[in-house]
Amino acid sequence: MIRSIFRLMWRRKKSSFLMTLEIFISLLLLFALSTMVVNNINRYNEPLGFDYENVWVMEMNLRGGSHDGAGNKQLFDLLVNNIKSIPEVLEISNCSSNFPYDQSTRMTTLYNEGFRIGNADIISTDVNYVRTLNLRISEGRWYNAEDHVKNETPVVINRKLREKLFGNNPAIGKVFHSEKYVVVGVVDHFKIKGEFSEKPLMIFEMIKPERFQSTLMIRTNSAAGLAFEEQLYKLASSTAREWTIKLGKLAEYRSTSFRITWVPIVIFSSICGFLIINIILGLFGILLYNINNRKHEIGLRRSAGANKGNIYFQFMGEMLVLTTMGIAPGILIAVQFLLLKAFGIEPKIFLIAIIGSVLVIYFLVLISSFIPSRYASKIQPAVALHDK
Amino acid sequence: MITLKNLEKVYQTDEIETVALSNINLEIEKGEFVSVMGPSGCGKSTLLNMVGLLDVPTKGRLTIDSNEVEEWPDKKLAQFRNRKLGFIFQSFHLINDLPVLDNVELPLLYRKGISGKERSKRALEALKKVGLSARTKHYPSQLSGGQKQRVAIARAIVGRPDIILADEPTGNLDSKMGGEIMEILQNLNKNENTTILMVTHDEQLAKRTNRIVHLFDGMQVN
Numbered sequence: 304m305i306r307s308i309f310r311l312m313w314r315r316k317k318s319s320f321l322m323t324l325e326i327f328i329s330l331l332l333l334f335a336l337s338t339m340v341v342n343n344i345n346r347y348n349e350p351l352g353f354d355y356e357n358v359w360v361m362e363m364n365l366r367g368g369s370h371d372g373a374g375n376k377q378l379f380d381l382l383v384n385n386i387k388s389i390p391e392v393l394e395i396s397n398c399s400s401n402f403p404y405d406q407s408t409r410m411t412t413l414y415n416e417g418f419r420i421g422n423a424d425i426i427s428t429d430v431n432y433v434r435t436l437n438l439r440i441s442e443g444r445w446y447n448a449e450d451h452v453k454n455e456t457p458v459v460i461n462r463k464l465r466e467k468l469f470g471n472n473p474a475i476g477k478v479f480h481s482e483k484y485v486v487v488g489v490v491d492h493f494k495i496k497g498e499f500s501e502k503p504l505m506i507f508e509m510i511k512p513e514r515f516q517s518t519l520m521i522r523t524n525s526a527a528g529l530a531f532e533e534q535l536y537k538l539a540s541s542t543a544r545e546w547t548i549k550l551g552k553l554a555e556y557r558s559t560s561f562r563i564t565w566v567p568i569v570i571f572s573s574i575c576g577f578l579i580i581n582i583i584l585g586l587f588g589i590l591l592y593n594i595n596n597r598k599h600e601i602g603l604r605r606s607a608g609a610n611k612g613n614i615y616f617q618f619m620g621e622m623l624v625l626t627t628m629g630i631a632p633g634i635l636i637a638v639q640f641l642l643l644k645a646f647g648i649e650p651k652i653f654l655i656a657i658i659g660s661v662l663v664i665y666f667l668v669l670i671s672s673f674i675p676s677r678y679a680s681k682i683q684p685a686v687a688l689h690d691k
Numbered sequence: 692m693i694t695l696k697n698l699e700k701v702y703q704t705d706e707i708e709t710v711a712l713s714n715i716n717l718e719i720e721k722g723e724f725v726s727v728m729g730p731s732g733c734g735k736s737t738l739l740n741m742v743g744l745l746d747v748p749t750k751g752r753l754t755i756d757s758n759e760v761e762e763w764p765d766k767k768l769a770q771f772r773n774r775k776l777g778f779i780f781q782s783f784h785l786i787n788d789l790p791v792l793d794n795v796e797l798p799l800l801y802r803k804g805i806s807g808k809e810r811s812k813r814a815l816e817a818l819k820k821v822g823l824s825a826r827t828k829h830y831p832s833q834l835s836g837g838q839k840q841r842v843a844i845a846r847a848i849v850g851r852p853d854i855i856l857a858d859e860p861t862g863n864l865d866s867k868m869g870g871e872i873m874e875i876l877q878n879l880n881k882n883e884n885t886t887i888l889m890v891t892h893d894e895q896l897a898k899r900t901n902r903i904v905h906l907f908d909g910m911q912v913n
């Protein structure tokens with residue numbers, strides 16, 4: 304039975320080419336979409352590595368002033384002390400402008416014994432950063448004020464970088480990047496670009512004591528709201544009159560980064576959804592048209608001993624065979640992505656996406672073939688043979 | 692073996708009621724070769740469809756081998772058609788996308804427990820009987836009208852049915868080819884004792900059968 308359906312569909316491959324092509328394209332679209340979605344879900348499920356709630360971000364634009372000019376540094380220290388005196392403030396930390404979720408990036412290319420190991424995100428922070436964002440240290444410690452006497456800059460790195468640089472060997476006290484950095488601690492996780500980003504190679508370097516950077520991260524208690532924001536802003540602008548102050552909540556930067564991730568996916572899935580609905584309706588229509596053109600064949604099969612169920616499965620079977628013919632080359636292409644580990648995405652994710660989109664296609668085809676096939680099975684054999 | 696008693700068939704389409712058959716009483720014995728004649732629209736095909744269990748009578752009784760078929764569910768009817776009946780149509784009704792051998796195998800597909808090998812073997816035998824064993828891989832479009840009808844006959848006999856229902860099997864063929872087809876049917880009737888009910892417009896062919904049933908406007912005339 305199945306073999307005869309295969310043979311029939313193979314003979315009809317020219318006339319059903321368009322349908323096969325539609326299924327092929329739907330599969331590729333669904334595969335792309337589900338890869339994106341599964342990849343994002345997978346990334347989301349990996350720990351973020353810091354707390355974003357009740358954290359405020361203050362960006363200070365010195366309007367051309369220097370970050371190590373003595374006057375500015377004094378003003379900065381005064382500002383920090385003033386902010387600390389607000390009762391809602393629990394922790395405050397200075398860091399470079401590439402704070403989590405922000406679009407700005409600072410990177411350096413790292414080599415290990417001459418081999419390029421990748422681009423690492425570098426963020427300059429002070430000693431309070433670990434407490435302000437609640438980073439979890441898994442080896443060593445965060446840098447402290449005593450560390451600055453060393454020649455090398457003390458850094459904390461994340462586990463991914465630690466493994467690339469030192470493998471299973473001890474990391475604490477080791478130097479890297481042409482002996483510029485010395486490792487004092489390791490954090491397991493820190494996804495600087497947010498939940499949906501790939502795990503970065505991460506370096507936290509200590510800001511030299513005589514310098515400061517353009518951003519303050521301020522952790523407050525949960526009582527801090529609009530009034531606090533107002534107070535903080537006024538305090539900052541009255542302390543550093545020459546500077547431009549920009550204030551925001553880390554949670555808001557997070558929302559923005561979510562939008563940047565999901566808006567294209569939502570648009571893409573709407574387009575996919577629209578195309579796929581069209582394809583389903585198309586298949587429905589084409590199948591119905593085919594059935595009406597093949598009434599004689601239906602009558603003939605009934606006369607030869609096919610019951611209603613046989614006719615139903617004939618058409619369902621043909622659609623499944625057709626779908627398989629469209630899906631097979633699609634799977635071949637999709638598997639190439641898996642084998643090549645394209646876009647640095649894990650093979651596991653491609654595999655889930657392939658299986659998922661294949662199942663969805665079969666499901667949709669079954670849905671669109673169900674009604675026409677039932678209709679075919681209900682055609683009276685005498686009528687089917689009689690029709691001109 | 693086939694008995695029709697007061698059989699009536701009325702087609703109801705929209706407002707129009709067509710009486711296709713009325714008060715048909717007919718008995719066909721095993722091994723008989725009966726032809727049905729009558730003008731176009733008189734109900735010949737309808738009669739064949741009733742006997743072929745492809746349609747149900749509006750009134751009256753139909754028994755085959757003393758089976759009351761009226762109450763049978765779809766599956767049982769299909770099985771009966773598959774095992775006992777063979778159909779031949781005026782317009783051949785071959786599936787154009789399948790080669791000759793697959794077309795002939797068709798009834799066996801709906802029979803359980805026959806391997807693919809066995810199917811091809813039986814199909815080949817049937818094709819031999821109609822003298823077409825050299826064309827198994829051809830497609831219907833590559834055959835002449837007479838050859839197509841011979842394929843259709845092979846398909847009708849591949850399941851070794853007791854009864855063959857032929858609706859104008861020579862209607863689309865010239866008289867020489869029609870004669871050949873008639874010969875095949877007569878041989879089946881003679882050698883295998885197959886009961887045949889054949890619709891024809893051809894007086895000469897009808898005369899070669901055991902008995903002629905004349906229909907006019909849905910009624911039997913003698």
Ligand SMILES: Nc1ncnc2c1ncn2[C@@H]1O[C@H](COP(=O)(O)OP(=O)(O)OP(=O)(O)O)[C@@H](O)[C@H]1O
Pocket residue numbers: 685686689702703704709710711729730731732733734735736737738
């Ligand atoms: N499925 C149907 N629905 C409605 N009317 C039908 C149907 N089948 C047949 N009829 C009508 O029943 C009557 C008998 O039709 P039938 O096909 O049996 O004639 P026929 O003797 O085979 O004619 P022909 O020699 O032209 O094949 C005709 O009036 C026809 O229009």
Ligand SMILES: [Mg+2]
Pocket residue numbers: 735736737858
């Ligand atoms: Mg007719």
